[in-house]
Amino acid sequence: MSNAARHGTILEGLRKVGVTGIFFVRLLFACVSALARPRLIIAQIYNAGGRSLIIIMLSGLFTGMVIGLLGQDVLRRFGAETALGTLAALGLLKELGPVLTSLLFAGRAGTALTSEIGLMRATDQLTAMEVMAVNPMSYVAAPRFLGGFIAMPLLAAVFSVIGLYGAQLVGVQLLGIDRGVYWSQMQSSVGIHDVTEGIVKSLVFGAVVSLIAVTEGYHAEPTAEGVGLATTRTVVASSVLTLLLDYMLTAVFL
Amino acid sequence: MRDVHYAVDKRPIFSGVTLTARRGRITAIMGPSGTGKTTLLKLITAQIFADRGQVSVFGRDLSQLDTPDIYGVRKRMGMLFQNGALLTDMTVFENVAFPVRENTDMPESLIRLLVLTKLQAVGLRGAADLMPGELSGGMARRVALARAIVMDPEVLLYDEPFVGLDPISLGVILRLIKHMNQALGITSIVVSHDVQELATIADQSYLLSGGCVVAAGTPQELARSDSETVHQFMTGSEEGPVRFHYPAPDYASQLLGADEG
Numbered sequence: 001m002s003n004a005a006r007h008g009t010i011l012e013g014l015r016k017v018g019v020t021g022i023f024f025v026r027l028l029f030a031c032v033s034a035l036a037r038p039r040l041i042i043a044q045i046y047n048a049g050g051r052s053l054i055i056i057m058l059s060g061l062f063t064g065m066v067i068g069l070l071g072q073d074v075l076r077r078f079g080a081e082t083a084l085g086t087l088a089a090l091g092l093l094k095e096l097g098p099v100l101t102s103l104l105f106a107g108r109a110g111t112a113l114t115s116e117i118g119l120m121r122a123t124d125q126l127t128a129m130e131v132m133a134v135n136p137m138s139y140v141a142a143p144r145f146l147g148g149f150i151a152m153p154l155l156a157a158v159f160s161v162i163g164l165y166g167a168q169l170v171g172v173q174l175l176g177i178d179r180g181v182y183w184s185q186m187q188s189s190v191g192i193h194d195v196t197e198g199i200v201k202s203l204v205f206g207a208v209v210s211l212i213a214v215t216e217g218y219h220a221e222p223t224a225e226g227v228g229l230a231t232t233r234t235v236v237a238s239s240v241l242t243l244l245l246d247y248m249l250t251a252v253f254l
Numbered sequence: 255m256r257d258v259h260y261a262v263d264k265r266p267i268f269s270g271v272t273l274t275a276r277r278g279r280i281t282a283i284m285g286p287s288g289t290g291k292t293t294l295l296k297l298i299t300a301q302i303f304a305d306r307g308q309v310s311v312f313g314r315d316l317s318q319l320d321t322p323d324i325y326g327v328r329k330r331m332g333m334l335f336q337n338g339a340l341l342t343d344m345t346v347f348e349n350v351a352f353p354v355r356e357n358t359d360m361p362e363s364l365i366r367l368l369v370l371t372k373l374q375a376v377g378l379r380g381a382a383d384l385m386p387g388e389l390s391g392g393m394a395r396r397v398a399l400a401r402a403i404v405m406d407p408e409v410l411l412y413d414e415p416f417v418g419l420d421p422i423s424l425g426v427i428l429r430l431i432k433h434m435n436q437a438l439g440i441t442s443i444v445v446s447h448d449v450q451e452l453a454t455i456a457d458q459s460y461l462l463s464g465g466c467v468v469a470a471g472t473p474q475e476l477a478r479s480d481s482e483t484v485h486q487f488m489t490g491s492e493e494g495p496v497r498f499h500y501p502a503p504d505y506a507s508q509l510l511g512a513d514e515g
Contacts, residue, residue: 124339131299132353132401133328198334 010123023215024135027145032140034136044147048210049155059104059157063096064088064166065165071167071174081177086185088167093190093198094253097160102205105152106238110213113144114234117217119229126218141218145210153199160198169212197253204245209238258307260293267293267362271463275409277457280442282452282473283461286487286496295411296461298443299333300324311409312371329357332402332476338394340386340401346373357405365473370479371401377426392423399427404432410434412444416451425459431455449488453477461478461487463496489492 034041071087117140120126124138164186171177213234220230260268267290275281285291293340296302297309300316308317311327319327339348350369356359360368373379378398386394402410415427432455434440446452452459453473459477461484463467469476469484476484486494502508 120342122336123342125341126336127301128333128335128339128341130301131328131331131333132356133325134353134356135325 004119005251019219020215021069023218024211027141027211027214030048030137030142031146033138034146037139037143039113040139040143041146044143044153046147048113048144048148049151052105052108052155053158054153055108056101056155056159057162059100060097060162061166061198062101063159063246064092064163064168065170067091067096067163067172068167068175071116072177080084082181082185082204084167084171084177085182085184086189088171089166089186089190090151090194092160092163092167093194094201095246095250097156097244098198098205101152101156101159102209102242103239105148105155105206106209106213106235106242109151110146110209110234110238111231113210113213114217114220114231117141117144117214118220118222118230121218121220122224122227123221127131141214145214146179148210148213149203149206152209153202156202158206176224191247197249200253201246201249205242205247207209208241208245212237212241255294255298255304256308256310258297258304258309260290260297260302260304260455266465269466271462271467272307273460273467273470275441275443277437277441278439279457280431280444280455282456282459282485283445283462284445284449284452284459285448286447289462290465291447291462292413293389295333295413295443295445298326298411299331304335328505329405330407331409331411332405332407334395334399334402334413334415336414336417340394340397342386344386345382346378346384346386346389346397349386349397350404353401353405368404369400372404373397374405376400376430392419395427396418396423399430403440406438407440409441409443412442412446414446416446416448420477428455447487449473449490463487476499 059230067088068084071084072081075081075083117126120136120140128141129136129139168179168182172179172182216230216234216237218228220226255274256272258268258271259266260387271294273281273283280383283291283294293302297304297316298311300319301309303309312330313501314323314327316324316327319512340346344352344412350372351365353370354365354368370379373382376399377398378393378400381389381393381397389397402449410431412431415431416424428451431442431444435442435455438439444452444456450497454472459469459471459476460467465485469479469481477488478496479485479488483495485491486496492498
């Protein structure tokens, strides 16, 4: 890559960060007026959260079952099968719950948000709102951002709880670990700070994924190709940022 | 608009456009495709701002207004979009009620009365419960018109209102524009290139070409104009100062070259 091309890429990246930053500030102001329309926010919590529930529950169940299977196999080598409950709880609450939910959320709800707002832009619906003296930032962008921000931690919690039952299903029902030991080990070794870490992560991921999805949709080129590209960018940027932020937050909580 | 200059990516769209829409009159803005007719409406609704010159609505320079004042000006306007721009997640009724709900504290019973009255005016009271996806293009345009007039605006902007309409819908829209102008005194600005239709309703016409106003007057005056540009536009001729073909290499040599390649 030539120097000029490298500078161009860096400048484009900085421009993107700047656009998102300014948009975020505008969005925060718009959120204040959007709070006066709770009906819209509730509808978006349903759209982003309720409609993602099945995929989150299924993914949580299978993730938990894999933890049960793999955890039992690994822990048995050290004679520590009884620690399966601890492994499952810490793994799901601190890491897998928030991270996998965020990745699934970006793929399911994030893409839906981007394409919906992008198509509203392409079909002049956002412009029509502006001309009708209705601020689309308050009416469209902010409720969707808040809906995603609120739905994400709830989905992560559902993911983790279903995952714990999935691990129990395999570890206890199939592989014979004592049920009492499974739950009591979990109770004795998981502290409130572990739960807090998971909640903070899912709140941060929820804000980041929702912000990216809304920003990409709002600034999408008003064409079929433009909306498609914006949707792809939402998934890629959300996934990479989720993993990057996960590393940083894990380091902070250690 | 006075001496308005506007460019996109250094490509000039307007180079000193001056025009006036008189209160209570129908003003037609005509011109070939790509002359910036829709951009003109964006300037009037303060979606974009002129690089130079002045755009004034209700006597106020739009570039001097802050956001709440711009929204105040927009509340006194209505706009019919070329594609309708209906909100796709709402019924026809909800679409028409939308600006009233968002901009007023009107009770629900009154909103219902108002919306049904406007839908009746455009002949779509029976379609109140349909979703925009269930409407034909002409019906969507009529719903959009009902939405544009529901706040009883002082100024109505129409962006290509006649495109793709069947003769009945076209006649209805023409009559509605004329009726709203005469009965309610609404100032109308109609952007279109349908010369024949505009000639029947417009009080004043402007012809845009090459970023400037090349002719102004009543439709009859424009029809009698000696200007080559006006003549070409009014008669729909391919030959004239307005090029039909986008600049390209010589046709024959390009075809022969492709054959050789």
